Amino acid sequence: MADFDCDICIVGSGAGAGPIIYELSRAGYKVVVLEKGPWLKTADFTKDEMTATRRDAYTPNLEEERHIVVKKSSSGNWTEKNTADGGSDLWNGSCVGGSSNFMSAYFHRMKPNDFQLYSKYGPIDGANIVDWPIKYDDLEPYYAKVEKVIGVSGKVVDHKHQEPRSTPDYPHPPLTTNIVADWFVEGGKKEGWNIVPAARGIISEPKDDRRACYHSNYCGSYGCSSDAKASSRAALINKALKTGNCDIRPLSKVYHIATNGQNEIVKAHYYDADDNKQSVTAKIFVVACQAVETSRLLLMSKNEEFPNGLANNSGQVGKNLLFAGGGAGSGYIRFDSLSEEDRNKFDVPLTFVNQALIDFYEIDDPEFGGKAKGGTIDFLIEHSNPMPKVFRSKYKNGTLLYGSDLKENLQDYFTKQKRVRYEVFCDWLPNDDCHVSLDENVTDKWGDPVGKVKLGYHEQNLKVGNFLADKGMTVLKNIGAIKVTKSITGNPPTNLMAGGCRFGDDPKNSVLNANCQAHEVNNLYVTDGSFMPTGGSVPYTFTIYANAFRVADHLIERLGKEA
Amino acid sequence: MKSKTVKKSIPNRYLDLEQWQTDRRKFLRGALLAGAMTQIGFFTSCSTKLKEGNDLLTAEQATILNDVLNIFFPNDGNGPDAEDINAFGYVMWVLHDTLNRKIEDNAYILVGLNWADETAQEIYFSPFVELSQEQKEALVGKFTELDWGKNWSSMIITLILEALVLDPIYGGNKNEAGWNWLNHTPGFPRPTEENRYERIMEKQMKLVK
Ligand SMILES: Cc1cc2nc3c(=O)[nH]c(=O)nc-3n(C[C@H](O)[C@H](O)[C@H](O)COP(=O)(O)OP(=O)(O)OC[C@H]3O[C@@H](n4cnc5c(N)ncnc54)[C@H](O)[C@@H]3O)c2cc1C
């Protein structure tokens, strides 16, 4: 130890970092965490829409730190845009715990076939599909561990794509839901579809120092005031701190990771709270800055040994970036279409629905030439925060409203109906037009090159997305919703990202090995979603957590052997 | 006196939020220039009652803003009006917020007030503040159709809507009038002086450690 500042240095403190921080500090290893954002505590979080979404105070000021996004315009040309000029924003949460503080925490496991997409469904032209180097069975014990350690609530109800489980049910009972959850189930039955409870990374009963969810109805995009949401901060880091082995350094932005000429990292360089340059030495380094920033940091860490960026002699870093494929749609349930009793049950401030249709996780349809990978449909009620609702009331038939017309429309939107929604998740197929590189001209406030993110998508995303959205629309219509729509586009949901440093057995076309250790750098691991070569047809965080617990076991074994 | 017409350049983010590449700097220069000119551009007769000016707005600009807010969100017997939600006070808070808000956006609010006055001059040959209530309503209605006015009006309406439903701590939604009218239950905990947006943003920007 004397030669090192710590055993393990972790860059980032979000979902990919939390399990490493927790497990390694509990195993007695000295852990230093370098997190670029501030250390916001539970008491700092409120349900203030100004802070969370109007002024985005949980993410960096875009004038200071931005991205360049490259997208195909409607005329078919690739066009660059600086995110400081509006449009996409690729930051999701910059503080201790990262974006896991602000997630909605829909927690679906990946299914066994997701680990072998290539073998099970074959190649698709223009998509870089590969099998994972591990199987579902390798990850299953860690999904179970996540459910227990960080707390997942739900109820297992069998359906045709139910993945095998080592435990019969979730450790915490399902959260209370709005009556519309039952209507959704009935709406599915009309078509012979089995709509089942969806699990959440939210505890429905107290656990350790964390209180149960109090249904604040301001969940996604907001920090949790009861610590019920399984953020890396509330569920893992706070416990790790109790061991005395964990040193969290907020406002510490890592800008270069240096190696010794022998495939080993010696130091992580960072700017501290006063923007002074500092460094940390460690036996092992784990990078978990979220997909885009992880690739950017590796690409920035160039030296003679790695002229193209750390662990990038293969040229694979930043490639095959993933987002969640699919889209969403909605409709309105008018109160005057309901009986008084139903209206009284429905029109309450309780927005949880937690029901999903997973029957189409595999599609068997001639349109797709037989069996093809499908996806998940989650059912929801519109979020409670009022700004999106007032925006929807601003226009009628494309005309900007003002005066009494505007007021009537607002009143109608808020008091005579509720908007119900569905979200579709399908595989975002990895492709050559979706990747991270460094911009050659634009820098952040420290003078470091910003990440340039090309956002190309595969047409199959839209085909599968539309297939699933049609099912979602049918269910909405079956429960009496009107003005039912779908929106399936190639625009990625920038809060759900993975890939860029995919793992695999072949060092020529992957960055990491099966343990998420860099093929080219002996003491470098990447544990955020970057490791995923494909992401399944679900949001990624449950899998990111599970995989990071798996890597933590490997690290403890490795450090034990080296001691 | 007729103020000199300035080119009404609309920041692209208000033209089409999804549109690529905005030339922000050029706009800012134009906006600041326009702002400087209007300080000398107004002339009003003594009979017109003006709202008090402040550190950012001349009395004329303040009056135009107040009138526009009340026309966009009027007292029509249905719920609160712009006064009831203190939309003017809220816009002043916004104009003072430069922490994580683009100065161009604030300049755009001001430059629009000047354009409003110019348009009054072009159509009625009179400064905005001297128009009758009917003329003001007709003119503001017209803004929503004009090239420059469409985007500016949309932004002002967004500010009114923010004043209607955001937390009263930022000056709007006085006595929770907006929430009460819309039957909206806010989320808890609500922001306090210790954790309102500016305090969190200062931490995010390393201004407070
Ligand atoms: C509104 C919202 C809703 C969501 N809902 C869901 C959901 O329902 N289900 C789901 O599965 N997922 C959801 N997510 C996604 C989920 O939050 C992410 O998948 C998860 O947090 C990713 O973990 P991560 O470790 O990759 O990144 P993060 O949790 O974001 O952590 C990365 C951390 O690294 C830090 N960092 C970056 N660069 C540096 C650097 N150079 N030096 C030091 N630190 C650095 C960042 O500040 C950040 O704190 C949602 C996200 C958002 C924003």
Ligand code: SF4
């Ligand atoms: S209390 Fe419940 S609903 Fe509110 S943020 Fe926490 S987990 Fe989400």
